[in-house]
Amino acid sequence: MTADIDTDIYMDLPPGYHLPPGKTIKLKKSLYGIRQSPGLFHDMLEEWLTSYGFKPINEDGTIFKLVRGSEQVLLSLFVDEGLCATNSESLYKLFLSDLQKKLDLSDQGDLSFYLGVAVDHNLGTGVTTLSQEQFVQTLLERFNMVGCKPVSTPSEPN
Numbered sequence: 001m002t003a004d005i006d007t008d009i010y011m012d013l014p015p016g017y018h019l020p021p022g023k024t025i026k027l028k029k030s031l032y033g034i035r036q037s038p039g040l041f042h043d044m045l046e047e048w049l050t051s052y053g054f055k056p057i058n059e060d061g062t063i064f065k066l067v068r069g070s071e072q073v074l075l076s077l078f079v080d081e082g083l084c085a086t087n088s089e090s091l092y093k094l095f096l097s098d099l100q101k102k103l104d105l106s107d108q109g110d111l112s113f114y115l116g117v118a119v120d121h122n123l124g125t126g127v128t129t130l131s132q133e134q135f136v137q138t139l140l141e142r143f144n145m146v147g148c149k150p151v152s153t154p155s156e157p158n
Helices: 036-054 087-102 131-143
Strands: 064-066 071-078 081-086 118-120 127-131
Touching: 036 064, 036 071, 036 087, 064 087, 071 087, 081 087, 118 131
Parallel strands: none
Antiparallel strands: 064 071, 071 081, 118 127
């Protein structure tokens, strides 16, 4: 996940690497973990997506839509995670193949987890269930509240 840098960024080498005293290195591409990386990556990806034919459908450029005839691909982006929905397997495979030429990525298969939300599809009943149980469990563990007891809210609901 590297993008061109639009400003000079200098950094020290990590521990174990050495440069002569008073020397530092200048980055030519963004690195994962630097403050500017997500924005630079998003700008690079948005430029590629629009050249491919996608159009942003919201103000912050996190959801894109590609329409070719009756076929469509919707793409949701958040930092370095993406989610696709389509009515055309062939258009999706073509898009994914072309995107893989630009980026190192893979198809993770059917959606089961995205941005901290577990997704369960029951094709038999047509029901999709969303859950943040793992997120809540992680919070309880982080704040040492795994064994806590529930209590009523101080006011009447509604």
